[in-house]
Amino acid sequence: MNTAIVASLLLLMLGFAYQLGWSRSRNMAVSGVKIHSRPAYHASLVAFWALLPALLVLGLWALFGDTATRTYILAQLPTEITSLTAADLEVTIRRIRQIESGFGVVGEAQTYENSAAQALREFRALTFAFVVATAAATGAVGLFLAQRRINPRLRARNEIERIVRVLLIGCSVVAILTTVGIVASLLAEAFRFFTFVSPIDFFFGTVWSPGFSSTGAGASGKYGLLPLLWGTLMVAAIAILVALPIGLMTAIYLTQYATPRVRGIVKPIIELLAGIPTIVYGFFALVTVGPFLAGIGSALGLDIRATSALTAGVVMGVMIIPFISSLSDDVIRQVPLAMRDGSLGLGATQSETIRRVVIPAALPGIVGAFLLAVSRAIGETMIVVLAAGNSPFLRLNPGEPVSTVTVTIVNQLTGDTDFASPQSLVAFALGLTLFVMTLILNVAALFIVRRYREQYD
Amino acid sequence: MHMPTDKIVPQSDLYSRESTTARTPDENPLPVRVKARDVSVFYGQKQALFDVSIDVPEKSVTAFIGPSGCGKSTFLRCLNRMNDTIEGCRVSGLIALDGSDIYDPSLDPVELRARVGMVFQKPNPFPKSIYENVAYGPRIHGLARSRSDMDAIVESSLQKAGLWSEVKDRLHEAGTGLSGGQQQRLCIARAIAVSPEVILMDEPCSALDPIATARIEELIDELRQNYTIVIVTHSMQQAARVSQRTAFFHLGNLVEEGPTDLIFTSPVEKRTQDYITGRYG
Ligand SMILES: Nc1ncnc2c1ncn2[C@@H]1O[C@H](COP(=O)(O)OP(=O)(O)OP(=O)(O)O)[C@@H](O)[C@H]1O
Numbered sequence: 001m002n003t004a005i006v007a008s009l010l011l012l013m014l015g016f017a018y019q020l021g022w023s024r025s026r027n028m029a030v031s032g033v034k035i036h037s038r039p040a041y042h043a044s045l046v047a048f049w050a051l052l053p054a055l056l057v058l059g060l061w062a063l064f065g066d067t068a069t070r071t072y073i074l075a076q077l078p079t080e081i082t083s084l085t086a087a088d089l090e091v092t093i094r095r096i097r098q099i100e101s102g103f104g105v106v107g108e109a110q111t112y113e114n115s116a117a118q119a120l121r122e123f124r125a126l127t128f129a130f131v132v133a134t135a136a137a138t139g140a141v142g143l144f145l146a147q148r149r150i151n152p153r154l155r156a157r158n159e160i161e162r163i164v165r166v167l168l169i170g171c172s173v174v175a176i177l178t179t180v181g182i183v184a185s186l187l188a189e190a191f192r193f194f195t196f197v198s199p200i201d202f203f204f205g206t207v208w209s210p211g212f213s214s215t216g217a218g219a220s221g222k223y224g225l226l227p228l229l230w231g232t233l234m235v236a237a238i239a240i241l242v243a244l245p246i247g248l249m250t251a252i253y254l255t256q257y258a259t260p261r262v263r264g265i266v267k268p269i270i271e272l273l274a275g276i277p278t279i280v281y282g283f284f285a286l287v288t289v290g291p292f293l294a295g296i297g298s299a300l301g302l303d304i305r306a307t308s309a310l311t312a313g314v315v316m317g318v319m320i321i322p323f324i325s326s327l328s329d330d331v332i333r334q335v336p337l338a339m340r341d342g343s344l345g346l347g348a349t350q351s352e353t354i355r356r357v358v359i360p361a362a363l364p365g366i367v368g369a370f371l372l373a374v375s376r377a378i379g380e381t382m383i384v385v386l387a388a389g390n391s392p393f394l395r396l397n398p399g400e401p402v403s404t405v406t407v408t409i410v411n412q413l414t415g416d417t418d419f420a421s422p423q424s425l426v427a428f429a430l431g432l433t434l435f436v437m438t439l440i441l442n443v444a445a446l447f448i449v450r451r452y453r454e455q456y457d
Numbered sequence: 458m459h460m461p462t463d464k465i466v467p468q469s470d471l472y473s474r475e476s477t478t479a480r481t482p483d484e485n486p487l488p489v490r491v492k493a494r495d496v497s498v499f500y501g502q503k504q505a506l507f508d509v510s511i512d513v514p515e516k517s518v519t520a521f522i523g524p525s526g527c528g529k530s531t532f533l534r535c536l537n538r539m540n541d542t543i544e545g546c547r548v549s550g551l552i553a554l555d556g557s558d559i560y561d562p563s564l565d566p567v568e569l570r571a572r573v574g575m576v577f578q579k580p581n582p583f584p585k586s587i588y589e590n591v592a593y594g595p596r597i598h599g600l601a602r603s604r605s606d607m608d609a610i611v612e613s614s615l616q617k618a619g620l621w622s623e624v625k626d627r628l629h630e631a632g633t634g635l636s637g638g639q640q641q642r643l644c645i646a647r648a649i650a651v652s653p654e655v656i657l658m659d660e661p662c663s664a665l666d667p668i669a670t671a672r673i674e675e676l677i678d679e680l681r682q683n684y685t686i687v688i689v690t691h692s693m694q695q696a697a698r699v700s701q702r703t704a705f706f707h708l709g710n711l712v713e714e715g716p717t718d719l720i721f722t723s724p725v726e727k728r729t730q731d732y733i734t735g736r737y738g
């Protein structure tokens with residue numbers, strides 16, 4: 001359907017309806033009667049009621065038009081074609097649509113295909129005209145009814161407010177529904193996975209070797225979550241060990257010691273770190289940090305691999321620094337100045353004040369920041385894909401390569417995937433595990449931060 | 458932060474000079490604890506205080522009164538160098554505690570603030586227990602040698618602040634859970650706990666109801682036996698009730714200071730007269 005034409009028609013109608021509503025209510029206002037709502041509200045109301053039915057018609061077509069077209073195509077085909085298998089039929093329909101759109105097809109087009117495409121072309125032109133005409137007509141009806149309602153006592157303003165509220169609710173519902181949808185599909189697919197592998201083997205298994213779906217291994221692979229979970233936690237822990245002290249100290253420096261000028265320069269630079277794409281961090285880890293750490297390791301007589309939990313963790317820690325520093329910065333800043341003055345006024349030094357008053361007062365907020373950072377670290381993918389070495393074994397040594405939940409999801413879903421095999425379905429079970437973990441961390445963080453907020457109100 | 462005065466008067470001369478502020482003679486003056494001469498304060502380019510000179514006698518209450526924005530808090534904060542924490546604030550002139558310059562570079566402001574305590578306008582207990590609030594100062598300055606020492610300090614401070622009987626059973630509950638008046642007395646106890654010599658109070662009752670205010674005023678009157686107290690207040694009645702000496706500030710100048718009863722009955726300056734009779738302010 002020609003979107004540009006439809007859009008401009010809609011705009012035209014909108015403008016016309018608004019103008020009509022405006023001039024009618026305007027005349028009424030000028031004639032001296034006291035009107036409840038200002039003309040702009042009347043005009044918006046008319047425009048809304050003109051647009052709504054038209055949009056509904058278009059929406060219905062967008063929803064069901066495709067099915068209708070499909071039915072029409074099927075009706076054009078000879079019976080020996082329609083009695084084909086579903087997959088072959090699909091191919092034929094796709095070919096006909098491609099011919100119709102002028103896109104062309106692979107191989108010679110059959111005569112029945114060509115004639116069906118020709119019929120489809122006419123059908124499309126007809127339905128397009130019909131749908132647009134219907135939309136315009138219903139719009140006109142809406143417009144007519146709405147403008148007839150204009151009178152001094154019409155509460156157009158309240159009605160517009162209600163409409164705006166419904167629109168806003170609608171938008172947030174979209175966000176909520178998306179989340180619900182994602183969770184539901186995760187749950188459904190994970191459930192399918194658990195029909196192949198028992199949850200106990202999955203959650204408590206210590207061996208990860210899923211095999212390949214092409215070999216048709218079925219349930220013969222081993223799907224133990226623990227090596228992946230261990231890798232995830234180890235990398236996240238290393239990242240936090242790097243990021244927490246540095247981020248917190250940075251926040252303390254910026255809030256308590258730095259002059260406004262230094263702050264104005266340093267803060268944006270640190271926040272720049274947060275803007276670097278994670279893939280860039282990834283190859284920074286791979287090319288620079290990994291070999292560097294390996295070099296240090298061999299100088300100290302330790303065996304540190306270039307791609308290891310350590311490499312990924314350290315680089316991820318650098319990535320999280322701005323996250324921790326700016327969140328802590330906010331909560332430290334929220335500690336009332338009176339608290340600091342009270343401590344200084346008792347003869348405490350600045351560092352005593354920070355250690356004994358400012359940090360304890362900001363602690364719940366800092367813990368919240370910490371938990372959010374952990375959930376960030378657990379969900380991070382790109383850095384570990386490149387730098388953790390992808391080796392799903394239970395190993396204690398952080399200098400060895402590991403694999404994480406996120407990396408494994410990537411591995412299981414790239415390449416040829418068949419969404420009926422446990423090899424790819426396991427990705428959903430892993431995703432669900434990850435989701436639940438970060439959800440718990442986020443809820444805990446929110447809870448702690450909120451409790452802290454109440455303290456100084 | 459200390460700027461040497463650009464006056465020709467050497468520091469020693471500045472110190473021994475009498476205060477030139479209009480003042481009515483005092484029959485039996487108490488020994489002077491805090492002495493200020495030609496103190497000016499600048500916030501950036503803006504001058505907030507102009508050549509303030511005053512003597513604060515020991516074991517008495519001195520009240521600072523004056524219209525809003527006249528520099529009372531600014532001057533009060535000079536006395537324990539809390540102005541140091543304000544960006545762009547500059548102090549010139551001389552302020553001496555027991556004869557030694559508190560802005561001397563060799564003097565540690567941290568030590569000074571242990572000697573000159575401060576109670577703020579809004580009660581600001583730390584988000585810790587009542588006990589920990591009071592123990593905070595002594596702990597930092599290492600005043601208690603043992604746990605029982607600390608208990609004794611906490612108890613006697615709370616006693617002096619008139620809060621002991623109300624909180625003795627809930628010492629380990631949060632200080633922020635007390636009522637406003639109790640919180641302010643807790644802050645006073647906290648200040649007393651480090652045994653300061655001078656206590657500065659910046660409108661300590663402005664956030665309190667009349668009953669809590671009366672309680673604090675009583676307390677100030679008791680504390681006067683052992684401490685030198687400077688209090689900023691917007692209430693003329695409060696100044697008259699609790700103070701022995703009163704200083705009237707106006708537009709950054711110290712207009713007049715003297716015994717409270719004389720300031721309120723027969724002020725020398727017309728501006729003082731106008732202010733205390735409510736003609737402006
Ligand atoms: N931090 C600051 N930065 C800049 N100017 C300040 C600052 N603090 C105070 N001032 C200015 O200094 C002057 C004196 O302020 P100060 O707070 O000492 O007044 P005050 O007498 O205590 O008033 P109030 O009775 O309202 O508390 C005012 O003009 C004020 O605007």
Ligand SMILES: [Mg+2]
Binds near residue numbers: 529531659
């Ligand atoms: Mg003030």
